[in-house]
Amino acid sequence: MAPHPRKRFGQHWLRSEKVLQRIVAAADLSAGDRVLEIGPGQGVLTRSLLEAAEALLAIEIDTDLCRALAQKLGNRPNFLLLQGDFLELNWQAILNDFPAFQNPRKVVANIPYYITGPILERLLGTIGAPNPQPFERIVLLIQKEVADRLCAKPGSRAFGALSVRVQYLAECEWVCAVPPHAFFPPPKVESAVVCLRPRPFPAVVDNPRQFETLVKLGFATKRKMLRNNLKSVIDRDRLSHLLEKLEVNPQARAEDLSVEQWVMLSNSLTTPCAPTP
Ligand code: SAH
Numbered sequence: 261m262a263p264h265p266r267k268r269f270g271q272h273w274l275r276s277e278k279v280l281q282r283i284v285a286a287a288d289l290s291a292g293d294r295v296l297e298i299g300p301g302q303g304v305l306t307r308s309l310l311e312a313a314e315a316l317l318a319i320e321i322d323t324d325l326c327r328a329l330a331q332k333l334g335n336r337p338n339f340l341l342l343q344g345d346f347l348e349l350n351w352q353a354i355l356n357d358f359p360a361f362q363n364p365r366k367v368v369a370n371i372p373y374y375i376t377g378p379i380l381e382r383l384l385g386t387i388g389a390p391n392p393q394p395f396e397r398i399v400l401l402i403q404k405e406v407a408d409r410l411c412a413k414p415g416s417r418a419f420g421a422l423s424v425r426v427q428y429l430a431e432c433e434w435v436c437a438v439p440p441h442a443f444f445p446p447p448k449v450e451s452a453v454v455c456l457r458p459r460p461f462p463a464v465v466d467n468p469r470q471f472e473t474l475v476k477l478g479f480a481t482k483r484k485m486l487r488n489n490l491k492s493v494i495d496r497d498r499l500s501h502l503l504e505k506l507e508v509n510p511q512a513r514a515e516d517l518s519v520e521q522w523v524m525l526s527n528s529l530t531t532p533c534a535p536t537p
Contacts, residue, residue: 265445269322270372274304274401276442279453284308286399286435286455287368296364298346298371298379303329305370310336317361319346347378363393370401373447384429384458388468391429394458398430404437407452419515421479425472427519428465430456464523471526478514478522486512494529502528 265271274280283305289295289312300306300318302325309316315338320326326343333339340361342351355362371379383398385391410432412418426432435453440446465471478489487499487510494502500510506524508517517525 270374272443272447274370275444279438279442282436294364296367298369315361321345365396367398373403398456401453404450404452407454414518421475424475430458466527466530
């Protein structure tokens with residue numbers, strides 16, 4: 261019998277064929293693709309991915325589910341299932357023994373919502389240390405509220421520090437909204453599918469730590485003007501001057517700046533002022 265869904269592991273089984281097809285289509289798989297799936301659960305998505313990918317590595321924390329999955333799909337030669345916590349497991353090292361699964365370039369997953377932030381960080385890296393081997397494409401089914409932030413445009417309500425941090429690292433595209441009844445058991449929140457395409461680096465930010473501080477402070481009190489939120493780090497006159505140079509309204513709030521403008525603001529702080537003659 262199928263194991264009972266476990267709340268503490270964020271288990272909600274996808275049961276909508278339509279959503280499944282949208283996820284697989286967004287992954288744009290071709291025969292040579294190696295794919296990573298986080299939290300395969302009972303294997304609905306896993307099964308579809310196995311049909312389309314060259315190799316699929318899946319990492320599942322729940323030992324009972326792993327046992328059931330191994331019975332169901334263990335005979336597929338292009339399937340490798342690892343039991344463990346995705347946030348802790350050094351799967352790259354394990355793959356040394358499984359060369360056919362090394363270096364997956366795509367991630368496709370219906371992830372447990374309670375660790376969305378840490379999963380994003382593991383996949384993308386951080387502003388200070390972007391993943392040196394960025395994935396080609398990351399398709400995730402996540403909580404809608406987070407998806408809204410990842411895909412938000414500057415100037416909109418949902419645009420926040422998370423939007424800047426993630427959009428700096430990846431292009432974020434909305435795929436579709438997913439209602440609670442697309443799962444069993446239905447989660448309490450709405451969901452959505454997003455497709456992230458990590459940007460190639462070297463990074464353009466001169467001083468990543470300063471960039472992170474600026475974004476954090478800038479968004480600290482959302483309704484306040486940027487020049488008030490940043491007054492502890494940039495002198496008001498200097499900030500007005502910089503904003504003018506970036507063609508940003510001096511009364512702008514944090515959410516009015518695009519990612520490029522945040523980068524330019526941060527970089528212009530690292531450029532030393534020209535000495536006065
Ligand atoms: N992909 C499946 C299940 C989604 S539910 C489906 O679409 O139906 C989330 C899955 O992630 C569950 O199977 C849960 O056991 C697993 N999971 C939760 N925490 C995890 C972790 N830290 N590492 C790996 N898998 C995890």
